[in-house]
Amino acid sequence: MTTNTTANAIIGAGTGATRSKDWSPRTESILRVVAPVTLGIIVLAIWQFLVTVGGVSDYLLPSPTSIMAELVAYWPAVVSATVLTGTNSLLGLLVGSLLGIILAAVAARWRIADQMSAPIIAALAVVPIVALAPVLNSMFGADSQFGRQAIAAIASFVPIFINTLRGFRQTRPVHRDLMKAYAASSGQMLRSLTLPTARPFILTGIRIASSLAVISALVAEYFGGPRGGLGSLIATSAASSAYSRAWAYVGASIALGLLFYLATLALERLVLRRVPTGGSR
């Protein structure tokens, strides 16, 4: 009996751990958490040791403890900056997802739309989206977040569009024949067959796009616009040689990116666990 291999393969890429014969499943699941945490602690310890004992200048490479101290000292600013950048990323991701799915549906339905959009999508995929940041910032004014949200939306649009379009093309001939035999309308076809078939692909697209949305919203802040986001605070802290504070904001950016990735991964797993995606004959 075949199981939902597509879904497993997609999710499996995230976990990736292969099972060792020597350990029991219980030991192994504990190790899966303990091992990376231990590694992290060791790295932090070496870092701290190099800065305090090893003579690396604290000015060049701030120690983990001084970064922590800055993080605590500037906690309200860190939180508000994270919320601001997070909101921009989320709005961008949502708009990008909607546009990506709708336009992929259009491109899947009408071949001409696909042919017309293919070069634009290819261009969007290769152009560094943040290169648009200065342009959009001056277009929409220095006090508007719109430029950053637009950049996050464009950046997340591309992987979602490409994955969704691929998903829409995965319908099996026997299912298409069946829907034709039932004289299903094109709306019914989309609802009952095409969208559910594409679901795992759409979710993978959203997961990939989630990290891109955060990165591009953050990097876009380096190119002007209103202050207050993580990106602009990293830039200003570094410019004023407050390296520990800059590192504290970098830490918050990593946490934000992880949050987005894990949230979309959880969404993907939740949906695909409840609804099988393959394996019928």
Place this chain on the structure above:
Amino acid sequence: MSDQIPTTTSAAETMTGAAGADAAVEVRGLNKQFQTASGIVHALEGIDLTVEAGEFVSLIGPSGCGKSTLMRLIADLDVPTSGELTVFGKTATQARLDQDYGIAFQQAGLLPWRTVAANVALPLELHGVASAARRTRVADLLEMVGLTEFADRFPDQLSGGMQQRVAIARSLAEQPRLLLMDEPFGALDEMTREKMQTDLVRIAADTGAAVVFVTHSIPEAVFLSDRVVVMSPRPGRISDIIPMRLDAAEGREERDDDLREASSFFEMVTEVREALHGGASDGENPAPRAARGVDTR
């Protein structure tokens, strides 16, 4: 779809059956050509066939003889190159739009994200049957194929045979007057296959539906059918149409496992095999057959 069709149509009756307007399927001079890279392939050539209402007809022949293509043309999944094809006196397209037939393929083709019950409900849902009526109908159908306790499972939790039974339940959902089946038991093991054949004979007799059944198993065709249509490949033609004269089976509901061991069954198997291999079986057959195919011998 409320009018009842007589459940028994014996081979003798159908042999003389002139092409009435109420024939389930009426095919005249049908041709189908496919354009391929290496030139035109004649999938079907000069097909004449009548399937009466309530009649069980099997299409048998080697790979590439066009039997599946013929079924797909009847289902309006493909369009014939030339010739006439009517289903219940309508064009194939109109019959499809009117949902005059139910269909089952070699693959079960269940939607993997739908439960067994939701898969059976799919055609009812697409055609706007109210949810209460839908539930009752689905429960009845699942009981008929013996899968009541699997209603909430997903297809990937079922064996191949069970999936195929779900597909058959789905094809019967709207009580079609015509069932089109393309090797639905092809992927099943022998035990399941025989059980499904017995079930299908019973179901077809109960519902009075005409059946066009594509297979490449001779015993299967003989066991199920009122008539067996023997086809030959390149180009796909009907080489013989053999009425089944099975003593044990006056009506189809009489057919059970005893028939598989009856001598008349083996005689029919032999006759079909000889026809398939181009052997001369002319003299043995009753002379005038109304719906006779192009004779290639």
